[in-house]
Amino acid sequence: MNETWVVVVRSLIAFFSLHIFARVLGKQSIGQLTFFDYVLGITVGSIAATLSVDLSSRAWPHWVGLFTWTVVVVIMEFLTIHSKHFTKYVLGEPCLLIMDGQIMEQTMKKNRYSLSDLLAQLRDKDVFDLNQVAFAILETNGKLSVLLKPEYQTTTCQDMKIKTSPAQIPRKLIFCGMILEENLIALNLSKEWLFTYLKNQRIKDIQDVFLLSVDSEGAFYCDLYQDHLQKGM
Amino acid sequence: MQKLRQAFLFYLLPILVLIFFALIMNSTSFFQKSFRNDDHFSTYVVELEEMIQIQDWEAAQSSLSKMHTAWKQISPRLQLAAEKDKLEELDENLARLSALVSCQDQSSALSELYAAANNWRNISR
Structure with a gap:
């Protein structure tokens, strides 16, 4: 052989x-x-x-x-x-590198972790100002977990008391020119409705559609095979 | 039925594949066995040893040629599982043995034959 x-x-x-x-x-x-x-x-x-x-x-x-x-x-x-x-014993424990905004120098020394390592990992988390950090924890896999001070945390819909619809993964209705019927059925939509929608969007052939999806808010995303990009872009 | 199919795909099939691989990788001893009329390598080793002992060089030449033929049949079968170096060593043993039998050098031929027999046994280790 x-x-x-x-x-x-x-x-x-x-x-x-x-x-x-x-x-x-x-x-x-x-x-x-x-x-x-x-x-x-x-x-x-x-x-x-x-x-x-x-x-x-x-x-x-x-x-x-x-x-x-x-x-x-x-x-x-x-x-x-x-x-x-x-x-x-095997993996060790997560270590607090910043506690209440204070850098724990002894812990950093024990973990052979330099200030530049800390600043680099904070930047990686989009934190450029140490004043913003309440706690920073060095995980056993070497990643840094950061908890910002309340005044620097991102506002959520819950904070603003805004009602939101349940989170759902957008469903594909057409993919590569093919209708995904199980998703149409799941959304209580018919093929007739889909054809009307395409007609309204001035799409003549279903084969022209690369992707048509709908999210939980009912917003559609439609992408055709033919891309109409402006010249010079 | 669905559970049975899943159990087959996720547990039984990988285990069977691994067992199949293990068998391929340990197939040397199996493939060293004779499958045809002209690949009885071990028999020819014993035959050649007897011929060298009694210094019947014509018969020794014939046995050696049978050994060569047998080795040509067997070596491709062993390539997958055996060490390349060990197969090459046996190749070299046979080449040297040919020269020694041609020169009718009894002691060197015997020593080379024993080395070949030893390498033959070691292939599967």
């Missing part, structure tokens, strides 16, 4: 094994990863790469390595879910 085919088969084994193991490991996004998760990802990826292309060694030991790392992580996740003490 040509070496190319050996690499192809081993790559398929690595790819699908990695896919299954990644599903087992859970749905944490990159943003939620701790430093250990990050290192874990690199290690597992490196083992999978070796499994795929290193023909000087058997595939099996690498696959066992991949499997072992996955099992250990699953065990660790199980223990962190079921034991508070284990979680504290």
